[in-house]
Amino acid sequence: MKSAHPPVEWPTLLLLVATYLLWMLATTVLWGVMPALGLIAATLAIAQFSSLQHEVLHGHPFRSQRLSEATVFPGLTVFVPYLRFKDLHIQHHFDPNLTDPYDDPESNFHDPAEWARRSALSKLIYRVNNTLAGRMAFGPALSIWALLRDDARAIRAGNRRVAFGWLLHVPGVALVLGWLWAVGSMPVWAYLLAAYLGWSLLKIRTFLEHRAHEAARGRSVVVESRGPLSLLFLNNNFHAVHHSQPSAAWYRLPALYRANREHYLRRNDGYVFRNYAEIFRLFLFRAKDPVPHPIWPVRRTDSEAASADAAERRNIGGIVEERNAGLFVPAE
Template sequence: MTDIFPNPAAPAIRLRGAKKRYRIEWPTIALLAACYGLWICAGYLLYPTLPFISLMLMGIAVALHSSLQHEVLHGHPTRNARLNEAFVFLPIGIFYPYRSYKRTHLQHHADERLTDPFDDPESYYRAMGDWKKMPSFLKILLGWNNTFIGRLIIGPPLMVVGFTLAEWRKITHGDRRVIHAWTLHLAGLIPTLLVISFVFGIPIWLYVSVAAYLGVSIIAIRSYCEHQWSEQPDGRTIIVENSILAPLFLYNNLHFVHHKMPNAAWYKLPSLYSARRAEWQKMNDGYVFHNYFEVFRAFAFNAKEPVAHPALRLTDAVSRTSPILPVADDIPAYVARE
């Protein structure tokens, strides 16, 4: 994939040496501190007296942490990948190993493969051959999942179960990268669960079913309509211009700008968009919503897309690893080395 603009940092790093390489983006550091601070204060201070509010705030912290993990895998807030990973090491969202998320998400950034049922690991489309073989109850679930309300309510378990089944199948086939990702995930998950249970006094089942679930559901608001099928790759990625949730999403509501400039820091996306608003909208063929309420009104109970891909993989008969969500083979050209 090529950015619409070249990355100005790359030549500066080579020319100016180590000093430039370790540049720190302090707004992201501050947001990381705020995220963990919110999570700790909500769990330790609020849960004993206001358990419902505590769990809601922890769910918001989980969603923000997910957004920060996305920022980190794109090379922020420093030039040191190991240090960046350390900033988001504790998996307060419980479900997803960071290394696996990094691998599949960078694969997703191959814009010419976006929405492909096999090659885009974040596609919600299914190949026609797989769709025809599905049992009726799964077709119904996936149909509901393509509505806005459905994605928020049943989307989290579908995503988590599908992702986990796919990962564990790779583990049984000896994929060392996936084994390493889950080993690191468990190393962070154990102390996280101990803090939740023994320091905060929150039952694990309650935290998982409310705070962690809510965090995934909030992120699903953003991801619900991020991509659609279009003959032109640039027409496949959305722009949602305004939202009170934009800071929580680190402005990835301007998703087309992010896909064209994946190395741009989150706090630069609004100004990058406003500077060339008309041009951005022309490039993505007008796939633009003013806000997420507009998305809600259009697709609350109406499926935005068919489950079966309308153009790709119409005759493929390859079965998926997971019966719920797509799994693609790794494409090394699009995956940064860990």
């Protein structure tokens, strides 16, 4: 059977080229002429690159996953190895576990029992982190700490897959440092700041992508924006559409939503915002959700359990495909 995936998805590939060009310009000419402009441009390029990595792990822009992943091999984002991002995000796409404090690696909710044992300082930090301003300021640092802590434990326990992800990240970051040393004019400290700020921008998108809801289908948001942030996030503001059709390319998501708007809003129980200006107005200094999961534990319905089985089969298929691509390292 002929694949429905085109040989090359040109919008994604051209945007990837443009992102690399902006990144190179930011770390050389722009930093030399006006450091503030170079920092802003590098921040935008790194955030865009992270969004493109998300496209790649979902099978774009080439039919060959190995070729697609080669296009994002350089460690522009510094803090998160691509392979770790991929594995954790695939786990996140197991929709029946969305917002689960333990089984959803992208959840910001805590188990209420674990939350009750936290210190007053820890509770204050995470409460601030539950505002949009706090998430942008402190969210990347908290995510970096959690990733390093959990991955160090996994590596000590003998998980070769996690260790391989970090090992593969070393030459990717070395390419970035080599560029900064041999060609660029931006110092390493400024680049690390740009990488942090790039992640901070992405926290705008992830801040309310998911909510606590009894039904898995009601947990993913739609932000009906087509502005600059929508491009930076590669239309993942139409997040309910993305979770419904995770293999759909970023440039198809708005049309898919427009063609079935009522369906998606009925499916996600009306979890929708008009634009990011509305989100900033509502939540810049106010929490959207409590930190402890408000309806934990969440029971699965029979239909969601069936969906979970189907999702598990898809994930297993993805692992088999990855094994065939020569990238699979089993966990022990």
